Amino acid sequence: MAEAVSPFRQPPSLDLSDDNLAESFRTWRRQMDFYMRASGASEKPKKTQTAIILHCAGPQVQEVFEHFVFDENDDKEDPIKVLGKLHEFCSPQTSEVIETHRFWNVSYRAPFDAFLTDLRTRAKLCNFGAMRDRMIRDKIVFSVTGKVQELLLRERQLDLQKAVDICRVFELTAKQTKEMSEASAHVDKVTKDKDNLPNESNTDSQRKRGGG
Template sequence: MAEALTNTFRLPPQLNVTEGNVSENFKKWKRQVEIYLVASGAVKKDGAVQVAIILNCAGPNIVDIFDQIQWTERGDEKKLDKLFEKLEAYCNPRKNEVLESHRFWMVPYQEPFDNFLTELRTRANSCNFQEKDRMMRDKIIFSVTGKLQELLLREDKINLDKAIKICRAYEQSNKHVKELRESTNSTHTVNKVTHHDKFKKKTYQPESKRPQTRHPQSQSKTSYNTQINNKECNFCGYKHERKKEKCPAWGKHAMRAKVETILKLNARKYTQSAQHKVTKKKMTAG
């Protein structure tokens, strides 16, 4: 049952002792191994089993280093704390506080703020600062920029805890403002589209499909459009090679059709008026 439970947990990564900051690599690796031993229940097992688990997680390079270790007393190779001491001594042959301090001050600011704070705490633990909280406070103020830095500098007698609260509150408020702006912009876009559709211009409709009116100009255009749809122009006899092709003098023909339509309308009105006068005279004479 214990072996099945152990297999359900992810194994820690191998310990890298050839690249990067070896001392930092060991600290992170050790922390992950300790969590794995507790989560898997391996801390209840014999020391030799725990050492074997650690060597299996660390990788073949660490196994070679383990075989070359000179143990002070017999049986130390089966003790977990002794193994960690030897590996730490191998990864930290000479601790340089000046170099660790340089690495601390060179840590770049990153978001979210808690990730940046965790990195600072890890670096500060290796620097052996006499006033660690003050150094971390100054590093935070020096690293941030813009409005957040202004807020921090505005505070009187600011300490590390107060600086952390201000940074977290500022980051959270920025997220809320961004969310509100995105929501407002999306609503404004929807309203703009709706307003545009409401007052959208009507699509163009060909004259042939438009409803006819009694206006002389509309009648003249409709009349001439009907004529140019034929294969031969009714005015000059021009033969169209394609449907709806206009003859060279279509502008004059359109004007001519318009004039003829107006004359016909005026003649019709004159005739109706004359007939009305004749009818009125007959009725008067009778």
């Protein structure tokens, strides 16, 4: 009797050409762990677990797997050892200089929280240590423009949390102001269109004078 298909959605294939492969692997590995536990695959024999992992990882990983060198021949059927080799492949040693360069070149994008998440993710790779919050704060101040930047520069004791709060409030206020402005413009248009409609009493008088 054929085994029932798992009702749990499999993780997507791992794209080894991704520009940020280390981060993509961490995300994929987390999804893979959840899938293995939820589907009950983690209770299966090691050989079967490895086959499931390679199947989910996709053809690119299956290709590089053939070139992995293991200490023992049986290690190629051990899911922990296979994932360890894949981690090494996807997480080459990074340069703090390069990662810091990438951090400072992140462009601002709305919504603000998406920009903030990007900065925090990249800051982890820069080894800023105790300076991490200050670096993120400075990057925010340098990246935003106009009125919100002016508000940030006015603060004498500007820490990261205060900078985040100011940017979030400014973004929300700008959104609400835009909504109110658009609603007001719509009301004005409706009123103007209504005022331009022919007056019914005047129309009747014109008809009578015309003998209509």
